[in-house]
Amino acid sequence: MGYITVLPTLTKRQFSRHIPNDKENLFPSPFQLFNNGRAALWAGLSLLNLRPEDEILVPATICEVVLQTIFHSGVSVHYYNLLPDLDVDLDDLKKRVNSKTRAVYVNHYLGKASTIEPIRNLCDAARIKLIEDCAHGFTGAQNGKLLGTTGDITIFSYRKFLPLPDGGGLVINDKTLSRNEFILGNYPAKKPILDALKLGVQSLAQRGIVPLQFLKSIRSNNIDDYLCADDKIELENRDQPRKLQWLSQWGLSHADLKFMQLERKKNYAALNKCVKALSNVEPLFSIFPADSVPYSYPFRIKGRAKLIRFAAKYGLYLEPTLAPPYQSLPNLVNADEKFPIVEEIAQEIVSAPVHQSLDLKNMSSVQDILQRGLEEQFG
Incomplete structure (x- = not known):
């Protein structure tokens, strides 16, 4: 057997010479593309006008780069519980919303959609933001609604589903948030x-x-x-948000x-x-x-x-x-x-x-x- 990981590799069948015309029906169009999901999260958090006294409710198991990014945004993390199938423990979450809560972070683990509409309703009632993590939820849906269209901001990590060198995206569903594009750096030429x-x-x-x-x-x-x-999580080093590589741009637009x-x-x-x-x-x-x-x-x-x-x-x-x-x-x-x-x-x-x-x-x-x-x- 060869070399197999959870990430896809290049095969001809995965791409089309022409840009497929059904992409808008499979995932929400990003406001801006980034080199990875953490850069998209960095950009999204910067739109929320967070204050040092604010808290973000985060599931008790989450990728460490998410925690790094929230740490550098200057706010506190407050864990909430999950059910045995990794869906949100809604009763537990409700108890944790307080006067300091600024946002709820919801992750669609391993592709399985979390029950997100009740959380949307909770956030609306409490007047707090919903951050939807679709790093594992690319092209998924729930009750006929695309994942990534419910959160006030949503992040994607396209390279987890497609054979791309890099790839992250920020979707902005809250119309009150700024639509000014972020200035991003380029990779070294090599x-x-x-x-x-x-x-x-x-x-x-x-x-x-x-x-x-x-x-x-x-x-x-x-x-x-x-x-x-x-x-322990490495908190000192921070990746510089960068533009999406040209090969990833082509792959994302031409993927079947x-x-x-x-x-x-x-x-x-x-x-x-x-x-x-x-x-x-x-x-x-x-x-x-x-x-x-x-x-x-x-x-x-x-x-x-x-x-x-x-x-x-x-x-x-x-x-x-x-x-x-x-x-x-x-x-x-x-x-x-x-x-x-x-x-x-x-x-x-x-x-x-x-x-x-x-x-x-x-x-x-x-x-x-x-x-x-x-x-x-x-x-």
């Missing part, structure tokens, strides 16, 4: 070329043309980095999104059938909504490190995906509070790839490695 080469090498490696050992030698992270449960959706759903269904037949693992989602588009296939397993290391030996890089609540943030309001459901899921969750770059042979290999890894671990 970076777009190097990023394009990297995409090409990864694509060849998935097909087995580039030796797996070569990919392992140039990976910036090893397995232990992914499995490290460090509570219907093909992407169908292939991800098909691969998810195949893996779901396989995992449900295995012992010692449990699908995270008992039902995956038909109008959601999966980022990955998440399942729970106790002692996941052994399976992740086993799979990596054969070129399958499973993703731990979620981190336990970061309690050491200097701007965290409820640092002493425990979230046992979230903490347990974060320690057990594993994400397997289902992206559109994977064909039947690839998916068969993924299933085979999972089966052999579980047999070795549990007998």
